[in-house]
Amino acid sequence: MDPFLLEALLNGVLLGGVFALPVLGLNLVFGVVDVVWLCYAELVMVGMYTVWFLHTQAGWPLALAFATCLPVVAALGLLLHLLVVRPLLSAAPINQVLATGGVLFVLQGAATLVFSTDFRSLGVEMPPMELGEVFVSGTKLAAFVAALLGAAALWAFLKFTYVGTAIRAIARDREVMPLMGVDPRRIYLIASAVGGALAGLAACLLVVQLDVHPFVGLSFGPITFMICVMGGLGNMLGGFLAAFLMGLIVSTGGFWWNTEMSYVVAFLFFILVIFVRPRGLFAR
Amino acid sequence: MKGGVLLAVLAALATVPLLGPPDYGMHLLITALLTALAGTGWAMMGRFGLVSFGHGAFLGVAAYTTALLWNLQGVSPWIGVPLGVAAAAGAGALLGYPCFRLRVVGHYFALVTLAAGEIVRILVTALREYTGGSLGMTPDRAPPDAAFAAMQFDKAGFWWITLAAWAAGLLAWRLLDRSMSSKALMAIAEDEDAAASIGIRVTREKLKVTLISAALAGLAGALTAQYRMYLNPESLAGLGISLQIVFGAIAGGMYSPIGPTIGALITIGLEESLRVAFGTEFTGAAAFSYGILLVLFMLFLPRGIAGLLERRRPAAPASGAAEAGGAVPAAQPPG
Numbered sequence: 367m368d369p370f371l372l373e374a375l376l377n378g379v380l381l382g383g384v385f386a387l388p389v390l391g392l393n394l395v396f397g398v399v400d401v402v403w404l405c406y407a408e409l410v411m412v413g414m415y416t417v418w419f420l421h422t423q424a425g426w427p428l429a430l431a432f433a434t435c436l437p438v439v440a441a442l443g444l445l446l447h448l449l450v451v452r453p454l455l456s457a458a459p460i461n462q463v464l465a466t467g468g469v470l471f472v473l474q475g476a477a478t479l480v481f482s483t484d485f486r487s488l489g490v491e492m493p494p495m496e497l498g499e500v501f502v503s504g505t506k507l508a509a510f511v512a513a514l515l516g517a518a519a520l521w522a523f524l525k526f527t528y529v530g531t532a533i534r535a536i537a538r539d540r541e542v543m544p545l546m547g548v549d550p551r552r553i554y555l556i557a558s559a560v561g562g563a564l565a566g567l568a569a570c571l572l573v574v575q576l577d578v579h580p581f582v583g584l585s586f587g588p589i590t591f592m593i594c595v596m597g598g599l600g601n602m603l604g605g606f607l608a609a610f611l612m613g614l615i616v617s618t619g620g621f622w623w624n625t626e627m628s629y630v631v632a633f634l635f636f637i638l639v640i641f642v643r644p645r646g647l648f649a650r
Numbered sequence: 651m652k653g654g655v656l657l658a659v660l661a662a663l664a665t666v667p668l669l670g671p672p673d674y675g676m677h678l679l680i681t682a683l684l685t686a687l688a689g690t691g692w693a694m695m696g697r698f699g700l701v702s703f704g705h706g707a708f709l710g711v712a713a714y715t716t717a718l719l720w721n722l723q724g725v726s727p728w729i730g731v732p733l734g735v736a737a738a739a740g741a742g743a744l745l746g747y748p749c750f751r752l753r754v755v756g757h758y759f760a761l762v763t764l765a766a767g768e769i770v771r772i773l774v775t776a777l778r779e780y781t782g783g784s785l786g787m788t789p790d791r792a793p794p795d796a797a798f799a800a801m802q803f804d805k806a807g808f809w810w811i812t813l814a815a816w817a818a819g820l821l822a823w824r825l826l827d828r829s830m831s832s833k834a835l836m837a838i839a840e841d842e843d844a845a846a847s848i849g850i851r852v853t854r855e856k857l858k859v860t861l862i863s864a865a866l867a868g869l870a871g872a873l874t875a876q877y878r879m880y881l882n883p884e885s886l887a888g889l890g891i892s893l894q895i896v897f898g899a900i901a902g903g904m905y906s907p908i909g910p911t912i913g914a915l916i917t918i919g920l921e922e923s924l925r926v927a928f929g930t931e932f933t934g935a936a937a938f939s940y941g942i943l944l945v946l947f948m949l950f951l952p953r954g955i956a957g958l959l960e961r962r963r964p965a966a967p968a969s970g971a972a973e974a975g976g977a978v979p980a981a982q983p984p985g
Contacts (some may be wrong), residue, residue, distance in 0.1 A: 475938025
């Protein structure tokens with residue numbers, strides 16, 4: 367096979383891994399709390415700034431900065447739930463979405479005020495690795511592995527812990543679970559924190575690949591939502607698979623055409639999927 | 651608002667440039683009115699539960715059509731703007747028809763429009779040979795004697811054009827409200843299946859209101875570009891501007907024809923006062939305050955400022971019906 371195409375395919379898989387984490391986080395929150403966090407990519411942005419600030423400004427070791435980023439963004443997720451989402455739980459869905467859209471502006475504005483609109487780079491780069499006849503960026507490969515580990519950890523949490531079981535149950539039927547002695551308010555809080563933590567993990571993986579600026583969320587936020595919808599909102603496995611599909615579309619589109627047009631192709635593909643399978647690619 | 655009152659208000663507003671206001675004041679008024687027009691267009695469909703996160707796309711399609719026709723073909727904006735508006739309506743139909751036909755609603759509709767808005771933004775950026783990409787483009791200046799033909803005026807001239815466009819938006823709102831379509835759309839917003847079962851042609855009614863909405867947004871976009879003499883993809887397409895349109899309409903109140911205009915006055919006023927207060931840091935402060943306000947509005951005043959005014963007035967039978975139909979159907983309380 368053409369080594370360049372092979373490289374594009376490989377990069378697509380790696381990109382899919384990066385998309386997968388925010389998609390899982392959004393799907394978790396939506397599946398459990400039934401609210402779309404329009405500001406999810408901005409939570410990731412805050413995480414990226416956290417890592418950048420702790421590592422380059424405060425001089426912390428990178429691992430410690432990563433480890434701090436997760437609880438910071440998880441706390442932000444909790445705060446978002448308590449201050450904005452919980453009071454709106456019985457409001458119309460559009461009001462919920464617009465309120466989280468307001469948070470999007472708040473976070474972008476706050477980032478601009480604190481860090482200005484400059485592009486900030488972490489300045490960490492791992493040497494490229496040779497796999498057969500193609501070269502792969504070491505940073506991307508490491509991020510990919512970390513994304514898979516994060517997804518596996520989430521799966522294990524949902525599958526093998528009591529809280530995880532309760533989360534899955536409440537996503538299945540939110541009327542009956544309270545009757546079984548599960549406090550939905552507590553489960554919502556936990557899901558929001560875990561959703562935030564996943565955004566934090568995604569931030570750690572993105573900050574090594576992208577420069578941070580207040581509007582960086584707009585570069586991957588829209589496609590994250592589309593992947594969620596393509597996989598079926600709330601469907602974790604569907605979202606996970608759709609992330610890789612979208613990664614492949616974007617990177618092979620970049621191979622055939624150019625990066626910008628590859629996003630046009632990806633978005634058009636999304637619109638077509640919604641027309642043909644409105645409940646997602648993997649809906650029964 | 652009664653027709654007579656509206657005409658009197660329009661006549662009063664038309665005399666504004668004759669009072670010799672400062673240029674800066676005129677600039678703010680024109681900008682606010684153009685923002686109001688875009689918001690009116692959005693709310694036209696938003697109030698029936700057709701929430702679009704991609705209205706920026708319609709601004710962009712119309713603005714770039716007008717500007718490219720002028721720069722590349724020398725077509726006067728007097729012809730270019732209507733063509734641009736038609737192109738925006740066409741884009742609305744292209745997006746709306748399959749959506750409505752295939753019953754894409756709610757979150758799904760919002761995300762499809764979001765994708766469409768992003769597509770337009772990226773296309774404008776990618777076609778940089780013609781559009782100047784993200785650096786933007788400027789329509790060519792016409793010589794002074796041809797300025798009128800090129801729709802390049804001073805502030806007063808633009809004020810009158812903008813005023814006419816804004817009034818057209820309100821007129822469209824009024825005509826829609828008095829037609830059977832608005833009743834049909836209210837029924838559709840409440841329950842699409844039930845509406846279809848009593849013989850309402852759901853796809854057709856939705857498409858109609860989408861065309862009007864896209865055309866008004868397109869008009870706002872084309873005139874904005876023509877007024878500023880500068881176009882760029884960030885301010886005329888994509889998620890950012892689309893959310894700003896939504897914010898203005900929601901803050902003002904999307905169920906009242908005057909609501910989006912109130913919202914535009916608030917957003918422009920806020921942006922300018924923050925700019926004066928914070929100087930160069932204004933972009934961050936403005937976005938920050940927008941966001942806080944948007945959250946507060948959603949929490950405490952989901953019907954916007956106009957909703958506040960509504961409640962004080964005793965409900966006439968006609969506005970009572972609008973009240974009932976316009977209310978957003980409440981979601982099932984979770985848990």
